[in-house]
Amino acid sequence: MTINCKGNLIDLNIPKVMGILNITPDSFFDGGKYRDDKVILEKTGHMLQDGATFIDVGAYSSRPGASHVSEEEELKRIVPIIELLLKEFPQILLSVDTFRAKVAHNCLDRGAAMINDISAGKMDADMLTQVANHQVPYIMMHMKGTPQTMQQETSYDDLMKDILFxxxxxxAAAKTLKINDIIIDPGFGFSKTVEQNYEVLQKMDLFQLLELPILAGLSRKSMIYKVLGTNAKGALNGTTALNMVALNRGANILRVHDVKEALECINLGQAFL
Structure with a gap:
């Protein structure tokens, strides 16, 4: 199972780590930390050194209740960072966390390697076309509603059946446009209660029916810290525990704030094979 990133064939049969770089002021865990060029470069360098294959850059916080950000503001935030990172790390594989086609186009034109879309193309009708035009890998996530409304969108006839549908x-919509490399993300924390998140994790191996790579984004989320009675800052150990569960259920990519610990999960998991 491979994906093509800027001419590099990435083998996902051995799971990979995607490091999170939020450049928003209001992300749930690290909001506001990475707004200075020097700090951004240091953080990115550390994640690459710790073994991240991909760096996921986001300029629009999708945490529950986050403020809406205009397209112009998102572009203003993210484009200079894409340029900065590619200048400093020419071989970096940048994933752009956006649901907007114009943002995707501008970042891909500047050398980003893939798009990570929380809406799977449902919030911008031009997104799939842009991804197809650039022929880059596309991560599509499950979510109902928008980041502003998703916490009220937790009603399902049959949770796993509905997500699979x-x-x-x-x-099918992506393949019609000849998007070749598709990765699916179950959307932990999006339009799901804590209990529903654990049901999805427990049954995550069902997504292998789609015969596509699976990304698990569990890092420091409320489904962890609410159960543990802590907060995002205190959820690293819980994240590590659930990352191992996700790997055992077929995850090919771990999207995380803490790259070193995630790579240790992968290396220990590989020792069992």
Whole structure:
């Protein structure tokens, strides 16, 4: 199972780590930390040194209740950072966390390697076309509603069946446009209660029916710290525990704030094979 990133064939049969670089002022864990060029470069360098294959850059916080950000503001935040990172790390594989086609186009034009879309193309009708035009890998996530409304969108007839149907429809739309490299993200924390998140994790191996790589984004989320009675800062150990569960259920990419610990999970998991 491979994806093509800027001419590099990435083998996902051995799981990979995607490091999170939030350049928003209001992300749930590290909001506001990475707004200075020097700090951004240091953080990115550390994640690459710790073993991240991809760096996921986001300029629009999708945490529950986050403020809406205009397209112009998102572009203003993210484009200079894409340029900065590619200048400092020419070989870096940058994933752009956006649901907007114009943002995707501008970042891909400047050398980003893939798009990570929380809406699977449902919040911008031009997104799939842009991804197809650039022929880059596309991460599509499951979510109902928008980041502003998703916490009220937790009603399902059959949770896993509904999510699988959602992906089958979105994958078909992407493949119609000849998007070749598709990765699915179950969307932990998006339009799901704590209990529903754990049901998805428990049954995550069902997504292998789609025969596509699976990304698990569990890092420091409320489904962890609410159960543990802590907060995002205190959720690293819980994240590590659930990352191992996700790997055992077929995850090919771990999207995390803490790269070193995630790579240790992968290396220990590989020792069992």
């Amino acid at each position: 959602y992906f089958s429809e979105r994958v």
